[in-house]
Amino acid sequence: MTKRIIIGTSILLGTVVLIGAMVSLKPEPPKKKPVVQATVVETQVVNKEPIQFIVDSQGPVKPVIDTTLVAEVSGRITKISDKFRVGSFVKKGDVLFEIDSANYIANVRSAEASLAQAKAAYQDAKARTDQARKDWKKIGRGEPTDLVLKIPQLNQAKAGVQSAEAALYRAQQDLERTKVKANFDALIKTKNVGLGQYVNVGSQVATLYGTDTAEVRLPIPDQQLAYLNLPVQNQPNTYPDVRLSGIFAGEEKEWFGKLVRTEGVVEESNRLTYLVAQVSDPYGLKDGANHETALRFGTFVKAEIAGQERENLIKLPRQALYYNKQVLSLVDENKIQLVDVKLARTESNTIYVSEGLENGQEIIITPVQNPVNGMKVKKFATLQAERQKAAEKKAQELAEKNKSESSESSSKQVDSATVSQ
Numbered sequence: 001m002t003k004r005i006i007i008g009t010s011i012l013l014g015t016v017v018l019i020g021a022m023v024s025l026k027p028e029p030p031k032k033k034p035v036v037q038a039t040v041v042e043t044q045v046v047n048k049e050p051i052q053f054i055v056d057s058q059g060p061v062k063p064v065i066d067t068t069l070v071a072e073v074s075g076r077i078t079k080i081s082d083k084f085r086v087g088s089f090v091k092k093g094d095v096l097f098e099i100d101s102a103n104y105i106a107n108v109r110s111a112e113a114s115l116a117q118a119k120a121a122y123q124d125a126k127a128r129t130d131q132a133r134k135d136w137k138k139i140g141r142g143e144p145t146d147l148v149l150k151i152p153q154l155n156q157a158k159a160g161v162q163s164a165e166a167a168l169y170r171a172q173q174d175l176e177r178t179k180v181k182a183n184f185d186a187l188i189k190t191k192n193v194g195l196g197q198y199v200n201v202g203s204q205v206a207t208l209y210g211t212d213t214a215e216v217r218l219p220i221p222d223q224q225l226a227y228l229n230l231p232v233q234n235q236p237n238t239y240p241d242v243r244l245s246g247i248f249a250g251e252e253k254e255w256f257g258k259l260v261r262t263e264g265v266v267e268e269s270n271r272l273t274y275l276v277a278q279v280s281d282p283y284g285l286k287d288g289a290n291h292e293t294a295l296r297f298g299t300f301v302k303a304e305i306a307g308q309e310r311e312n313l314i315k316l317p318r319q320a321l322y323y324n325k326q327v328l329s330l331v332d333e334n335k336i337q338l339v340d341v342k343l344a345r346t347e348s349n350t351i352y353v354s355e356g357l358e359n360g361q362e363i364i365i366t367p368v369q370n371p372v373n374g375m376k377v378k379k380f381a382t383l384q385a386e387r388q389k390a391a392e393k394k395a396q397e398l399a400e401k402n403k404s405e406s407s408e409s410s411s412k413q414v415d416s417a418t419v420s421q
Helices: 002-025 102-139 151-176 222-227 380-420
Strands: 039-041 043-045 049-063 066-070 075-080 095-099 179-181 186-191 204-210 213-221 241-248 251-266 272-280 300-317 326-331 335-340 342-346 350-355 362-364 377-379
Touching (some): 049 222, 102 151, 222 272, 241 272, 377 380
Antiparallel strands (some): 043 362, 049 213, 066 204, 075 095, 213 272, 241 251, 251 272, 300 350
């Protein structure tokens, strides 16, 4: 029994050794070299050109004139104009409402009577002075004194006339002020009074926004000021133009204005300089308005300020820049070459190259991971052409195959017909 076990074990071990030897002697299959897929890139052929910089900003639209209208006389409101409503437009001189004028009419008449009395007193004093001068010439010697000629009484009467005239003017002005008017073309922002309400002197009755001009306060970082042509002190006003854009009724609209001033200080809280742009006739109320959509007060707008114009610049997407100073040039149609460049300006989505590139160079404008000199890439246009060519070849082969199968089918049908005959 033991002998059989030993023999069986020996046979099993021999079999295992034989199989191992056969496996080790089996030739290894040839190893395939890994295929490295070239990165597909898009390129741009560059050319130098003059470029005008644009400085972006934003801000709310506000009126240049923002006035709180107050009552200058007291009384009860007896009449209100149909134009005196929130959101209405009024012209300079339009009457908004009227205050009871009865007392003020009486004051004017009283002042007129006082003036008449003062003038009569002046005429009487003047006549007395003239008579005193005549009497002195008859009996007096030398020059008469002012007391002899009653000059003080004449001056007092003259002052009385002037005082009465002033009182009449004040009464007339108060009467005129019972008609509360718009002092400029305006939009009524708020209305604080109604018919029958009593108002006192100084009561705030309305807020008016002037419609002649709107302005936008635009914050500009210090580094962006270098790209603007702002006039220096004592030089002619050459402020640049501004394009404003905003959303109205779900659509983007645009308006055009001009910078008119800088605020002259740097804001301490954010270290920004504020420029002020103005747009004439924002609501398009005048003849010959140059914009179709009203630029409403309170609208938040984006601003594009026309900046400096520089020659021989190349504009590229921001993602074409690597290591803050290099771009990728395509050489030999499929290789990368890193090129050092000098930038005139860097924006969030765009760079402007002033030195380092020449006209006609092909620059890679899509991201490439860890680019190095000599790295192989494939142009997207080349890939498209290859795919198109492959598709055309496949379509041609399929057409030839279908044609061949059709010919074989026709031949079989002819043979079958011959046999049946």
